[in-house]
Amino acid sequence: MHEKADIIVDKHRGSGAIQLLDYSAESGIGRILHQILGPELDRLSIQTVFTAHLASVLRPMVLSGRGIAWLPQSLVADDLHAGRLVLAGPEQWHIPLQVRLYRDRSTLSQAAEMFWQAVCDRD
Secondary structure (H helix, E strand, O other), X not given: OXXXXXXXXXXXXXXXXXXXXXXXXXXXXXXXXXXXXXXXXXXXXXXXXXXXXXXXHHHHHHXXXXXXXXXXXXXXXXXXXXOOOEEOOOHHHOEEEEEOOOOOOOOOOHHHHHHHHHHHHHO
């Protein structure tokens, strides 16, 4: 099990209208984000300027200064450390997530067993 946070990041702190790089309605992160923060976000002046299903699509757009996005901390840790991105919202906007993998007890295909072993070796 890995516990990480989805954090809101921006290339720089600025003023003016909030330009949001959002997740599509089909995205798991998007559903979680809007379930937890939806009412609070509705009170803000936010303009959604781009929608994607994957965080890996949103990250380069944030890096190019096109808006803010909630991105997995594991995806942007190096960018934050290097100063390419900054946190763009209060800590209560950080969304803790747990990722858990489950498998059948029976023997899996060789590829699946190799994948499972690689995951177990990371812990």
